[in-house]
Amino acid sequence: MKEKDMEYVAVIVVMAVVFGGCYLVDKGFTRVFRNQQQHHSGLAVRLNKRYGSFGLILAVLGLAAIFSGLTNGWILIAGGSIILVVGIALVVYYMTFGVFYDQETFLVTTFGKRSTVYRYGQITGQQLYNASGNLLIELYMDDGRTVQLQAAMTGVYPFLDKAFAKWLEQTGRRQEECDFYKPDQHCWFPPMGG
Structure with missing residues (x-):
């Protein structure tokens, strides 16, 4: 396999691991923290899914910038860290807010x-x-x-x-x-x- 093909495979594997991890975290979060009667009624007011999606995308981009910065300079590490924190904050906000x-x-x-x-x-x-x-x-x-x-x-x-x-x-x-x-x-x- 060529080196370029290996890069594509690596990106696909990383994406699968990230999205699979998010799925497992969401299911685990729901079982541990959503245990009251109102949680199980199926009736809820939730934030728009864009909060979670944009947060996840920003977190992945932040991680990519940090890893790229390890070889290309500190500015990517600093910028990637900020983007990662914002992404994580959006995901946490999306997962924790709700009216059930x-x-x-x-x-x-x-x-x-x-x-x-x-x-x-x-x-x-x-x-x-x-x-x-x-x-x-x-x-x-x-x-x-x-x-x-x-x-x-x-x-x-x-x-x-x-x-x-x-x-x-x-x-x-x-x-x-x-x-x-x-x-x-x-x-x-x-x-x-x-």
Whole structure:
């Protein structure tokens, strides 16, 4: 086999190992850290898969730059290290953030914080923000915390519809009483400060 052919085979083997490793890490992560009832309902609000994909691509490019820098100079090592860290951060953020819900409660998981279970009736209000063309829906909870959801997240609108229906049920209100309820304008709960 020619040297050039060996390089192609090596690249394919490295790619298979990286993607296989990511698959195993994802499955292991799910079994170890996603063990609550809401995780298994199949209902979730998740970040767009682009976070995980771009993170994985950046991590692989960072590693390639680091290995290339071993023979070509320190600048590739430094740049590759930064790209690797950003890639890993995107993958970790993608894997750790989520809102998982069932018929009575929802579970908010974020990186570095303990997962919190809320009843829908604990939502006290919402606020809308437009950040760089992306709509941010911030839900205020009765314990003073907030849950921030981007409109571009997967499953956000079915969650908000379910949350409103269950919020009505758990707070004893009727939809006719809720003049703020305008889902076509991204309003499900009472506005904060208004």
